[in-house]
Amino acid sequence: MSAECMLETRSLCKRFGGVSATDDVSLCIYAGEVHALIGPNGAGKTTLISQLSGLLRSDSGKIFFSGEDVSRKSAAALAQLGLARSFQITSVFQELTVIENVAIAVQVTLGSSFRFLGNAAKDPAILGPATEVLKRTGLADKSSVLASRISHGERRQLEIAMALATEPKMLLLDEPMAGMGQAESNDMITLLASLKGDKTMLLVEHDMDTVFTLADRISVLVYGRVIATGSPEEIRANREVQQAYLGDD
Amino acid sequence: MDNALNRSEQSKLAHHKCRSFYRRHRGSVLPGMINLLVLVALGALPVIAYLDGQIFWLDVATRLVILAIAAVSLNLVLGFCGLASFGHAAFIGIGAYAVGIPVYHETYGGFEMIAGYSGWWHLALAIAVSALFALVTGAISLRTRGVHFIMITMAFSQMMYYTLVSLQEYGADDGLSIDLRSELPLLNLDDPLHLFGLCFASLLGALLLSWTLVRSRFGKVLVAARSNEPRLKSLGVETYRYQLVAYVISGAMCGYAGALMANFTVFISPSMVEWSRSGELIFMVVFGGSAYLFGPVIGTAAFILLEYFLSRFTVYWHLPFGILLILVVLFLRGGVSGSIARLFSKRSAVSNSVSVNSTSVAEGSAPAIQGSSQARGEDTP
Numbered sequence: 001m002s003a004e005c006m007l008e009t010r011s012l013c014k015r016f017g018g019v020s021a022t023d024d025v026s027l028c029i030y031a032g033e034v035h036a037l038i039g040p041n042g043a044g045k046t047t048l049i050s051q052l053s054g055l056l057r058s059d060s061g062k063i064f065f066s067g068e069d070v071s072r073k074s075a076a077a078l079a080q081l082g083l084a085r086s087f088q089i090t091s092v093f094q095e096l097t098v099i100e101n102v103a104i105a106v107q108v109t110l111g112s113s114f115r116f117l118g119n120a121a122k123d124p125a126i127l128g129p130a131t132e133v134l135k136r137t138g139l140a141d142k143s144s145v146l147a148s149r150i151s152h153g154e155r156r157q158l159e160i161a162m163a164l165a166t167e168p169k170m171l172l173l174d175e176p177m178a179g180m181g182q183a184e185s186n187d188m189i190t191l192l193a194s195l196k197g198d199k200t201m202l203l204v205e206h207d208m209d210t211v212f213t214l215a216d217r218i219s220v221l222v223y224g225r226v227i228a229t230g231s232p233e234e235i236r237a238n239r240e241v242q243q244a245y246l247g248d249d
Numbered sequence: 250m251d252n253a254l255n256r257s258e259q260s261k262l263a264h265h266k267c268r269s270f271y272r273r274h275r276g277s278v279l280p281g282m283i284n285l286l287v288l289v290a291l292g293a294l295p296v297i298a299y300l301d302g303q304i305f306w307l308d309v310a311t312r313l314v315i316l317a318i319a320a321v322s323l324n325l326v327l328g329f330c331g332l333a334s335f336g337h338a339a340f341i342g343i344g345a346y347a348v349g350i351p352v353y354h355e356t357y358g359g360f361e362m363i364a365g366y367s368g369w370w371h372l373a374l375a376i377a378v379s380a381l382f383a384l385v386t387g388a389i390s391l392r393t394r395g396v397h398f399i400m401i402t403m404a405f406s407q408m409m410y411y412t413l414v415s416l417q418e419y420g421a422d423d424g425l426s427i428d429l430r431s432e433l434p435l436l437n438l439d440d441p442l443h444l445f446g447l448c449f450a451s452l453l454g455a456l457l458l459s460w461t462l463v464r465s466r467f468g469k470v471l472v473a474a475r476s477n478e479p480r481l482k483s484l485g486v487e488t489y490r491y492q493l494v495a496y497v498i499s500g501a502m503c504g505y506a507g508a509l510m511a512n513f514t515v516f517i518s519p520s521m522v523e524w525s526r527s528g529e530l531i532f533m534v535v536f537g538g539s540a541y542l543f544g545p546v547i548g549t550a551a552f553i554l555l556e557y558f559l560s561r562f563t564v565y566w567h568l569p570f571g572i573l574l575i576l577v578v579l580f581l582r583g584g585v586s587g588s589i590a591r592l593f594s595k596r597s598a599v600s601n602s603v604s605v606n607s608t609s610v611a612e613g614s615a616p617a618i619q620g621s622s623q624a625r626g627e628d629t630p
Contacts, residue, residue: 053483079485087483093476104473107466108484113491115466123466166484 005064006031006170006200007052007083012061014047021047023224025061029170034192034201036211039221040244045204046088048221049174052202053085054078066169079108084168086159088175088204092147099143101158102130105165130165137161137191153184160191170200177207189213212236220244279593280586284543287550292449299442307441313553314448315509320533320545321455322502327531328539329468330492331475335399336386336406338526340379340500342413342519344507347375349427349517350419356428368431368438371508379504380497382409387496391489403524413519424518431512438512448509452546455502459542462498471495536577538584547585 005028012025021044029035039045050056052063054075062071065083073081093101100121106129107113107120120126134140137157142150147158156176163171176192177185185207192214195201205211211218212232219229222244228235235241295310323337348371354364363374386405390398419425430438438444462468473481474488481488511517520526529552537548555573559566581588 055479055483074487075483076485076487079483085483087480091477091480091483093473093480095476096473100469104469104481105484107469108486113466113470113486114494116462117465119464120466120469121464126466162484 004031004067005029006066007202008064009052010062010064012048012051012063013059014044014051014056015059020044020224022051022058022221025221025224025226027219027226027229029200029202030217031200032197033216034196034203034214036203036205036215036218037221038205038208038211038218043221044224045221046174047224049085049172049202049204053083053172079166079168082167082169083172084163084166084170085172086156086163086174086176088178090152090155090159092155092158092162094148095146097144097146098139098150098154098158099127099130099134101147102133102161102165103127105162106130106133109166133161133165136194137164138187151184153180153187156180156184156188157191160188164195164199168199170202171195173201173203173205175204175206177205177210185210280590283589284547284586287543287547288453291546291550295445296442299445304441307445309553309557311441311445311448311513313549314445314452315506315513316530316533316553317546317549318448318452318455318506318509319503320530320537320549321452321459322499322506323530324534324539324542324545325459325462325495325499325502327534328541328544329463329471329475330495332391332394332492332496333399333531334390334402334496334499335524335527335531336402336404336409337499337503337530338522338524339382339386339406339409340503341507341510341526342409342517342522343379343382344375344504344509345511345514345517345521346413346419346507347371347378347504348431348508348511349425352427352429352431353419353425366429366432368433368436371431371511372505375504375508376501379507380501382504383497383500384493387493387500391492391496403527406522406527407524410519410522410524413522420518422519424516424520427511427515427517430515431508444512448513451505451509456542456546458498458502462495463542467491467494532574536574536584538586538588540583541586541590544584544586551585 007027007029009025009027012022013020014022023044025044025048027035037045037048047056051058054070054073054077058071062069064070065078065081068081070078070081070083075085079085093104096104103120103126106126110125131140131143134143137160139154139157139161142154147155150158156178160171160173160176163173173192177188180188189210192201192203196214203211203214215232217229217231218235220227220235220238220241227244228238228241230238291310291314295307298306319337319341322340323334326332326334326337350360351363351365351371351374354360355366358364365371386402390401390405393401413419414422430444432438433447436443436447438447463472470481470486470488470491474486474492478488507521510521533548533552534545535548536551537546538544555570556566559570563569577584583590
């Protein structure tokens with residue numbers, strides 16, 4: 001494939017004391033693909049996502065986003081460039097309603113919020129896209145409920161909705177199905193499948209069925225190292241991967 | 250996408266929003282009325298008393314209104330941003346000295362650059378220097394959170410205190426009497442009614458400014474940052490800048506209150522900047538309800554009136570006063586304003602009264618204390 005990398009890492013490292021959480025990670029995620037990142041617990045998946053989204057500074061190595069070196073950019077700067085992240089542990093604005101959660105995400109994409117006049121809660125430039133995103137993510141009927149009062153699954157959906165509301169070029173999804181029941185998981189898979197082809201995604205996920213359903217390509221991380229990258233079929237057939245990961249399943 | 254469909258969907262949604270808007274506001278009309286009533290009483294009663302020959306109450310009310318402006322300004326940081334500044338008395342001091350020092354030099358010579366009797370000059374100086382002080386100290390303080398933020402803002406305010414103490418020319422610890430009040434067109438601040446009128450109008454202005462800020466995009470960012478700052482950062486917002494601007498606005502407003510205070514007391518001294526003064530301002534905000542726009546006003550009124558009545562009963566009035574404060578913080582969630590709001594919205598439980606009371610600081614702006622009670626409220630789909 002000669003397609004361009006939307007997100008590329010070169011020899012990325014992060015150590016915590018003597019432990020290498022990520023060790024010489026080089027990845028290329030093509031524009032438009034759903035790329036899954038799998039690996040056993042403690043393989044460094046969340047560390048890698050945090051490095052990519054700018055919340056953790058890498059010890060060495062480089063990150064390129066759309067061809068630009070973003071290795072030392074802050075999380076906020078990366079988000080402005082179009083890299084949106086959802087968190088493994090749900091992180092929404094608990095004291096705000098569902099639509100307010102999405103509205104703040106929309107507002108952020110409309111440029112500087114140094115606007116001191118006007119009622120932001122009634123601004124059509126914010127409300128329009130916000131209601132659109134809620135509809136798309138199936139949360140429209142919950143729009144005026146506080147985020148602290150919706151179900152866990154809905155809160156995960158809200159996470160995705162907020163990420164989508166920033167109109168990102170790429171989504172980093174850290175275990176979007178974590179802690180969900182089967183029905184909720186299916187809703188989420190349907191939602192992610194509906195975004196496939198539209199958004200580039202890097203998906204960290206434990207559930208193999210999900211990964212093999214959604215992903216175009218898969219990378220396997222073990223003890224901080226990428227031991228294999230390839231199509232689902234290639235990964236399934238890879239002996240090293242079977243030993244390290246699938247064998248345990 | 251299909252445009253027509255979109256539009257019909259949107260209008261449906263607008264309709265839904267409209268309905269839920271009324272539903273959510275139904276319970277909060279009365280608290281709004283109470284706030285209005287308090288405001289009217291605050292404006293009218295002292296004036297009536299004064300015209301009746303009782304000068305004392307106008308004095309109490311003027312001090313109350315000035316402190317209320319300071320409390321409203323503190324609430325911009327404490328309530329909106331969730332940052333407990335323990336140094337707001339410094340701004341009152343700056344504002345007061347911005348009146349005292351120019352008047353002193355105009356009267357006794359020296360420092361002609363800043364000397365003057367003009368009220369415009371005093372207010373401009375108070376606002377500008379406070380804003381600058383807020384910018385410098387805020388730029389440093391806002392890199393910290395929690396206890397560290399409290400300590401560092403207090404440290405800056407103590408620096409201001411000792412700076413003022415060291416100003417021999419302006420009376421050092423003993424302070425300085427102001428010979429003449431600020432000169433303003435149409436107003437004669439020596440007339441207690443005029444002074445009160447100016448202070449009261451300023452309070453209305455401060456409330457209007459806060460209200461405007463809360464509803465704006467700027468305000469939404471502040472409230473979201475208070476709710477979950479890391480999340481907002483990952484959305485691409487440099488929260489620090491917004492909080493700094495809020496801190497500067499707050500400081501400038503508090504400095505303005507200080508300039509009024511100097512005109513009221515006609516005396517300035519470092520004791521205006523003592524750390525306990527900053528503490529009292531926090532009490533006023535928390536007592537009244539920091540989640541509410543009008544909370545600080547109620548808190549200040551309660552504070553001043555309690556101080557007055559309790560001190561008539563006993564010289565040890567600090568003791569019952571302290572106990573009362575503890576009780577309010579422990580048992581009146583969201584302060585006095587929060588309790589009033591809850592009282593009148595039995596049906597639509599706590600979260601609604603907190604989140605959508607017309608005078609609430611921001612939608613869904615329940616700080617930690619209210620958070621626990623939200624769970625008990627009923628759902629409002």
